[in-house]
Structures are given as C-alpha cells and as structure tokens.
Amino acid sequence: MAANSSSVRATIPDGQQNTRRKIHNSCDRCRSRKTKCIDPGPCRYCARIGAPCKTATPRRKRPYYHVTEEEYQCSMRILEHFFPDRELNLSSLRAIAHDINNGISPWGLPSRSDVSIKQSPESETGHEAEYNEPEIESLKALHDPLGCLMRDSLGKYRYIGAHSEIPFNAAVCSMTDESSKKRPDIILPPKVGSFPPSLPPTSPKHSRSINNDVYLPPREASDYYVSRFFQEVHCTHWFYAGETFHSRLEATYASSDEMQSKSWLCALYSIFAVGAAAQEGGDARQRRSSSSLTLDTRTSADYISLAKELIPSIYDEADIDSIRALAILSIACENLGFRVTSYLYIGASIQIAYSLGLHRDQAPESGKLFEREQNRRVWWTVFMLDQEIASRGGSPCLIDERTLRVETVFPSEQIIYPGIFTPLWWLSTSVILSRLKREIIQAVYQERSSHTKTISFSGISILLSSLRKWHQTIPSHLKLDVPVPPSQKRAIAVLHLQYWNATILLCRPFLLYLVLKTESIASGKMPWFEDMGNICIDAALNSLKILQQMAADATLSSLTAFDSTCILRVVMIFILAYARTHLCQYQTHLEKCVQLFRGMEQVGFAKIVAEETPIRLADLGVLKEGDEGSESGVAGVLLDDDLIAQLWGGLDSTFMTPLHGGESLGLAFDDTGAFDVGGDMQIVDGDQGPRFDGLEEDSGFGLC
Numbered sequence: 001m002a003a004n005s006s007s008v009r010a011t012i013p014d015g016q017q018n019t020r021r022k023i024h025n026s027c028d029r030c031r032s033r034k035t036k037c038i039d040p041g042p043c044r045y046c047a048r049i050g051a052p053c054k055t056a057t058p059r060r061k062r063p064y065y066h067v068t069e070e071e072y073q074c075s076m077r078i079l080e081h082f083f084p085d086r087e088l089n090l091s092s093l094r095a096i097a098h099d100i101n102n103g104i105s106p107w108g109l110p111s112r113s114d115v116s117i118k119q120s121p122e123s124e125t126g127h128e129a130e131y132n133e134p135e136i137e138s139l140k141a142l143h144d145p146l147g148c149l150m151r152d153s154l155g156k157y158r159y160i161g162a163h164s165e166i167p168f169n170a171a172v173c174s175m176t177d178e179s180s181k182k183r184p185d186i187i188l189p190p191k192v193g194s195f196p197p198s199l200p201p202t203s204p205k206h207s208r209s210i211n212n213d214v215y216l217p218p219r220e221a222s223d224y225y226v227s228r229f230f231q232e233v234h235c236t237h238w239f240y241a242g243e244t245f246h247s248r249l250e251a252t253y254a255s256s257d258e259m260q261s262k263s264w265l266c267a268l269y270s271i272f273a274v275g276a277a278a279q280e281g282g283d284a285r286q287r288r289s290s291s292s293l294t295l296d297t298r299t300s301a302d303y304i305s306l307a308k309e310l311i312p313s314i315y316d317e318a319d320i321d322s323i324r325a326l327a328i329l330s331i332a333c334e335n336l337g338f339r340v341t342s343y344l345y346i347g348a349s350i351q352i353a354y355s356l357g358l359h360r361d362q363a364p365e366s367g368k369l370f371e372r373e374q375n376r377r378v379w380w381t382v383f384m385l386d387q388e389i390a391s392r393g394g395s396p397c398l399i400d401e402r403t404l405r406v407e408t409v410f411p412s413e414q415i416i417y418p419g420i421f422t423p424l425w426w427l428s429t430s431v432i433l434s435r436l437k438r439e440i441i442q443a444v445y446q447e448r449s450s451h452t453k454t455i456s457f458s459g460i461s462i463l464l465s466s467l468r469k470w471h472q473t474i475p476s477h478l479k480l481d482v483p484v485p486p487s488q489k490r491a492i493a494v495l496h497l498q499y500w501n502a503t504i505l506l507c508r509p510f511l512l513y514l515v516l517k518t519e520s521i522a523s524g525k526m527p528w529f530e531d532m533g534n535i536c537i538d539a540a541l542n543s544l545k546i547l548q549q550m551a552a553d554a555t556l557s558s559l560t561a562f563d564s565t566c567i568l569r570v571v572m573i574f575i576l577a578y579a580r581t582h583l584c585q586y587q588t589h590l591e592k593c594v595q596l597f598r599g600m601e602q603v604g605f606a607k608i609v610a611e612e613t614p615i616r617l618a619d620l621g622v623l624k625e626g627d628e629g630s631e632s633g634v635a636g637v638l639l640d641d642d643l644i645a646q647l648w649g650g651l652d653s654t655f656m657t658p659l660h661g662g663e664s665l666g667l668a669f670d671d672t673g674a675f676d677v678g679g680d681m682q683i684v685d686g687d688q689g690p691r692f693d694g695l696e697e698d699s700g701f702g703l704c
Contacts, residue, residue, distance in 0.1 A: 003305045008558045099235060103564040150187035153194035158340065160187065163445035163505070164394030165569060171512065172572045173616050175579070192612040196338045214265060215306065216253060217272060221296040225275025232557040233274060233331060235421035235491045238381050238428075239267075239324045241374065242419050262313035263321035269310070270328040271294075273303035274559050277335070277603045304332060315348070320356065323349045327382055330389060335561045339393040346389050349382055359399075361408040369415060376411040377418075380427055384434045391648075392565060397438060411682035424497065425475050429514055433498055440506050457528065464504055464535070471499055480546070491557035493546050497566050504569060506535035508576075515579050533580070540573035544589060551596055558606035566608050567596050571617075578622055590623055 081087055086092060113399035149157040150166065160166045170187040176189075189195075216222065226249070228241070252260055252268070277300040308331050314322045326349035334342035353359065358379040383399055383406075390397045396564075410428040418426065440463055476482060480496055510532035514521070521529055547567060550556045556563050571593045578586040594617070597610035617623040 017667075058520065076157035089309070097205065129250070143639060151666060152340075153196055153198065157186075160394030161396070161445065162394075163391055163441045165392060165565060165572075166293060166394055168508065169572050172575050173620065175516070176620060189380055190608065190612055191615055193337065193608040196341065198338065213299075214260060215501060216268075217296040217298065219253065221279075222249070222253075222272070224279070225272045228275045228278050228559065229271045230419070232419055232485070232559045233554075234419070235488075236426075236494050237327070237331065237385060238377050238418060238422060238427065239328065241416055253343050261317060261319075261321055262310045263319060263325045266307045266310040266314055266325035267321065267328055269303045270325060270332050273300045273307065274328075274335075276300040277332075278559055278601060293310075300332070300336065304329075307332075318352045318355060320378060322356075323352050323356075323378055323382060326352070327385055330385065331560055334389060334392070335559065337605065337608070342389055343393050343395050346382070346385055347398050352387055353379055353382055357408050359404065359408055367483070373411045373415045376408055377427065379408050380410065380431050384430060387434050387437055388562070391437070391441070392561060397441075401435070401438070402442070420485070420487050422491050423478055423484070426478065426491055429474050429478060430495060430498065433470055433495075436463070436470060437498075437502050437505065438615070439463065439466075440502060444506060444509065460506070460532075464503075467499065467502055467506070486553070489553050490550070493550050493553075493555060494562065497546055497562075500539040500546070501566060501569065502541040504536055504543070504573060507539070508530045508573065511536045511573070511576050511580075515576050533576075536573055537577045540570045540577075541589070543570050544592065545594055548592065551599055556596070556600055558601035558603050561605040564597070564600065564604075564606040564609050567593050568613065571613060575617075575620060575622060587622060590617060661675045 014273065043053050076088065079093075083096075087248070121144060150160050150170075157692075162168075167187060174188065224246075234240070249268075252264070252526070261584035276296060276298065277693050279296070310325075314325055326345045330342040330349065333345065356375075358375055361376070386397050386399050410431070413424050418424065425466070441461060443459060449542070473493075477484065478492055478495060480492065484492055510529055514529045514533045543566060547556070547563075550563075558564065571590060574586045574593070576591045577583075578590075594614055597606065600610065601604045602610060614623065
C-alpha cells in the first residue's frame with residue numbers, strides 16, 4: 001500500500017502535492033470514474049495518462065422561491081380586482097402571461113409592450129428618433145398652453161383653461177366669425193348679459209340695522225326657499241342631515257340673535273338666495289301657491305349681499321358650518337354669473353376643510369360618530385364641487401390628489417341617511433366618476449412642458465374603458481331603466497349626465513379637429529378620429545335623451561349652473577355634427593335644445609343661455625329666429641347645396657383659435673394597428689355596453 005501511494009505521488013508534478021484540495025467539479029475524462037478534481041489541475045487520472053484536464057461546469061439548479069401566504073393572498077386580490085369576471089387558475093394565468101409576452105393586452109386594449117423600448121445609450125448620439133414614440137403631427141396641438149383670456153364686465157382679463165366649456169364654445173361659435181381672427185387669443189364676451197353682473201345698490205331698508213339685528217324672511221317664504229333648495233340642489237350636494245337642519249331652523253326663528261353663529265346665518269342667506277331666484281323666475285309651482293305664500297320683499301341679490309357681509313366673521317370661525325356656508329354661497333354666486341367669486345369661495349371652503357383635517361379623516365377625541373360621518377359627507381361634497389366649479393370656470397382644481405394624500409373614507413349610509421332626495425350610495429359612486437374626470441383633465445387638457453411625455457392613443461382608450469367600466473358597475477338602483485321614487489329622479493339623472501359629460505370632455509377635441517382640419521389628417525388615421533367623433537356625438541344624443549326626460553319629469557333646474565351647462569354642451573356638439581355632416585336631423589336636435597332652455601325658469605345662467613343661444617345659432621346659419629308665435633321661437637333653415645356652400649364653404653381651415661392651435665396636447669402612436677381601417681374600435685354605447693364597427697341609430701338617439 002505504501003508503495004502504491006508513493007508511486008501515485010510520484011506521478012503528480014512537483015509543487016502541487018501541498019496545494020491539493022477537493023472541489024465539486026469533475027473533468028470531462030474522469031466524470032464517469034467519480035473521482036474528484038484538484039484545483040488547480042490536472043486531476044490524478046489526467047496526470048497519470050498525460051492528457052489535458054478540462055473541468056466541466058455543471059448545470060445550475062433552478063433557485064427555489066419562497067412566497068409567504070400574505071404575499072400570495074395580496075397578489076390574488078390584486079389579480080381579482082383587474083380580472084373580476086375571469087377564473088384565475090394555472091391555465092388562465094399562463095394564458096395571461098403568454099398574451100403579455102406577445103404584446104397583447106389582456107383587457108383588449110392596445111398594449112404598450114410592443115413599442116415601449118428602453119432608450120439605449122445610442123440615443124445620445126443621434127439615434128433618439130429610432131426609439132421614441134412617433135408623434136402625431138396632425139394633432140400635435142389642440143389647446144393653447146396658456147389657455148385663453150376673456151375680458152369680464154369689470155374690464156379685467158381672466159384666464160380660462162382649455163378644459164372649460166367657455167373656450168370650446170367660443171371656438172365653435174367663431175368658426176365663421178372674421179373678427180375673432182384678429183385676436184385669436186381673446187375670447188369674445190357674451191352678447192347677452194355680463195360676467196360678473198352689476199349689482200343694484202342696496203337700499204337702506206335692505207341694509208342691516210346698526211344693532212346688527214338678523215333679518216329672516218316670513219316663515220312661509222322660508223319654507224318655500226328651503227324646499228326648493230333640498231329638492232334641486234341638496235339632492236346632489238349634501239351639506240345637512242334633514243332633521244338637524246330643520247331643528248336648527250326652528251331654533252333660529254325662536255331664539256335671540258346672539259345665539260346664532262355667523263356661518264349658520266350665512267348658509268341660510270345663501271339658501272334663501274337660491275330659493276328667491278326661483279321665485280323671481282315665475283315658476284309655475286310658485287304661482288300655484290302664491291295665494292298662500294307670503295311673498296318676500298327681498299331679492300336673490302339682496303340675500304347674496306347679506307351673506308357677503310358675514311364673510312369676515314366666517315373666516316374667523318372657520319368651522320364645519322363655515323365650510324357649508326362658503327360652498328352654498330359659491331353655488332348661488334356661480335349661477336348668478338359671479339364665476340370668480342364662486343371659485344374664491346369654494347377655495348376658501350376647501351382651505352378651511354384642510355385646516356380641520358377633513359382630508360385626513362381627522363376628528364377630535366370628543367367627536368361623536370355622527371359628527372365624524374357628517375364631516376366625511378361634507379368633505380366629499382366639497383371635493384366634487386371643487387371639480388365642477390373649477391371646470392366650468394376654466395380654473396385649476398384646488399384638490400390635487402397627485403400631491404395631496406386624501407385618507408377620508410366614504411361615509412356610512414347606515415349612520416346618516418342621505419335623505420329622501422338622494423339615493424343610497426349616490427355619493428361614493430359620484431366621487432369615483434369625479435376622480436375619472438380629473439384624470440381626463442390631467443391627461444388631455446393639462447398644461448404640460450415640452451419635456452413631458454405625449455399622450456398615447458392607448459391612454460385615451462384606457463380612459464374610455466374606465467368610463468365604460470364605471471357605467472357598467474354602478475349599483476343597480478342607480479341605473480336609468482330602474483323604477484325609482486319621484487323624489488330621487490333628479491339625482492339619478494344628474495349622475496348619468498355627469499357620465500356622458502365626462503365622455504364628451506374626453507372626445508370633443510377630436511371632433512373639433514375633425515371639423516376644422518380634416519384635410520390635414522392622414523388617411524390611415526382618419527378612422528380613429530371619426531370613431532372618436534362618433535363617440536362624442538353619441539354621448540351628446542344620450543345626454544339630450546336624459547335632459548328631455550328630466551323636462552318631462554319636471555326635474556330640470558335653473559337654481560344651479562349644471563343643467564343649463566349640460567344643454568349648452570350638447571348644443572355645441574350638435575353644431576359640430578351639423579358642420580361635419582350637414583344633416584337636418586341635427587337641426588332638429590338643436591331646436592329641441594332651445595325648447596329645453598326656454599322651458600326652464602328664466603333665472604340665473606339658464607336665462608342668459610336661453611337668450612344668447614338662438615342668436616349664436618342664427619349667426620352660424622344653423623337656425624334662424626322664427627315668428628314670435630312659434631312654440632320654440634326658432635325655425636330650421638331649408639338646406640340646399642348652394643346654402644351649405646355659402647355657410648360653411650368659406651371656413652378657413654388654417655385659422656386656429658388658441659383652443660385649436662395650442663401645443664399642450666400631443667398624441668403618440670403606441671400601437672401599429674390603431675389606424676387599421678379593418679380594425680375594430682371599441683366605443684361606449686348608452687346602457688348596452690360596448691359596440692363595434694360603427695354606430696347605429698337607436699330610437700332617434702343613435703348616430704346616422
């Protein structure tokens with residue numbers, strides 16, 4: 001044995017006997033002999049036969065990943081959220097992963113994986129265009145980055161953002177106006193009314209006395225004002241629990257002046273201002289009860305003045321009542337034409353809410369459960385009002401969840417009943433839609449720098465899909481085709497009008513560009529633009545259907561600017577549809593819109609648009625003013641080829657107002673099949689979900 005050992009050692013080169021160590025690798029020759037190699041080699045076998053030793057690297061074993069139960073459950077909950085109607089098992093998960101790897105979106109939307117190429121170092125050396133998404137040159141700019149300016153009645157120029165109705169309506173109405181081309185950055189003022197309107201001087205009898213006695217209207221008038229407010233305004237903008245409000249109102253009429261807070265009195269005056277405006281409009285319901293109603297001698301403007309006198313005290317109090325008072329006063333001021341004042345008041349209301357921690361769901365330790373739920377409802381009401389008033393006035397929203405962390409949960413319907421005029425779960429459903437509107441504004445109308453990534457068609461499709469999913473998943477008792485109590489018809493109709501308004505907000509820039517710059521759109525891109533325009537027109541037709549039903553149900557209201565703004569929005573879409581197609585049916589729809597305007601109470605913003613809309617339509621040649629004895633006051637224009645050429649043939653397609661020709665919106669093509677003529681464009685259709693391959697007329701409210 002010793003001899004054998006010495007003979008083996010003799011065959012090993014000098015200098016390696018003391019450096020032997022076993023390793024787990026084997027060379028190609030001695031692998032089958034199950035001997036161990038020596039590092040450095042050669043191994044014993046190769047050294048003995050004098051052959052070169054090559055160590056083979058074995059295949060690596062796959063690592064074993066540990067997944068905790070919590071991680072697995074969270075992952076499954078996330079997947080179930082994005083795939084609610086799909087069974088998640090091994091085969092379905094493999095199919096989803098396979099589609100994603102192949103660039104196919106599991107939701108049927110354009111996928112970004114086929115064009116989302118990471119920028120390589122070569123981009124810095126001149127190959128940048130090869131990796132960037134190609135921009136759409138024909139729709140590089142739809143909105144001016146600085147918005148538009150409009151001169152108010154005080155002689156001051158006010159900024160109006162592109163997401164507002166005002167610059168869009170001005171762009172539509174100025175299509176055939178030569179004078180607007182001289183200063184395209186200035187929006188022409190309205191032909192009827194002024195913003196803000198001039199207030200009449202307050203007479204001494206309407207001023208508060210030296211000892212600050214509180215003026216309250218006769219009780220019958222007060223009941224009428226409060227009733228109208230709760231039916232038409234409070235049903236969609238919740239501020240008070242019904243029982244709590246009426247008990248406080250009783251105490252106000254019965255108690256001394258010193259016991260009333262200034263914020264509560266300001267809220268009452270604002271409510272009286274809303275109700276008094278209805279009385280001034282000669283409402284039929286008010287005329288029927290005029291024999292038993294003690295008419296108030298003060299007007300809506302008088303109550304606005306009384307409420308404004310309390311503003312300094314409200315700022316000092318800065319409590320939950322102050323939030324209510326400023327928000328209600330904002331609603332009243334906006335309807336009377338004081339847009340800037342309304343925006344300032346809702347901003348002050350939000351700032352007070354910030355100071356109270358309502359956006360963090362904060363509550364004092366002594367706060368009761370009822371008070372906490374009440375504050376939550378007030379916060380979400382102000383949240384939606386911020387988006388509505390800012391959008392109608394063309395100003396930025398004051399609540400921006402991109403930088404502000406909102407932790408307030410939705411209020412419980414079991415603790416605080418929303419009232420007989422507001423359906424259950426209406427508030428939470430509306431807040432979700434309000435957030436979708438904010439995303440649309442930030443994606444389509446946001447003033448972005450040149451370094452910001454352009455909007456992609458897949459992003460527009462995702463927003464459309466989100467709106468459609470919201471519409472399909474709303475609670476069944478909030479749908480239009482479900483019987484509801486008469487007191488809740490207005491709230492449900494407003495909810496669906498908000499949905500179609502959001503669709504129009506997303507698609508109307510494409511319809512406007514399609515009308516004004518058709519010749520500059522490439523033939524391959526035209527189907528996509530036409531589909532977006534059809535979606536916009538379809539949304540306007542569905543809105544008109546809801547508005548007509550509201551008129552039949554006597555739920556259209558002139559006490560807020562919402563209803564009349566919705567009708568005006570539909571009017572502008574029909575004007576573009578007529579300019580695009582020259583079909584007489586859109587003239588008929590415009591006549592219906594004018595009838596809706598004139599059937600409303602002629603107060604506030606509704607009165608202004610009812611007077612100005614026929615004038616604008618006549619200027620555009622779409623409708624002409626009819627005889628005084630006609631029901632609608634307008635008559636259609638008999639169309640022929642010569643008249644169409646006269647009205648629209650001289651349209652200057654090179655002229656672009658600031659809304660048309662700005663550079664804040666650029667679209668990037670992120671799927672190669674977006675403009676395939678044979679491809680299907682998924683669109684939104686009323687209550688029946690998505691439709692494909694064009695639009696069909698449905699009971700007079702579809703597309704031709």
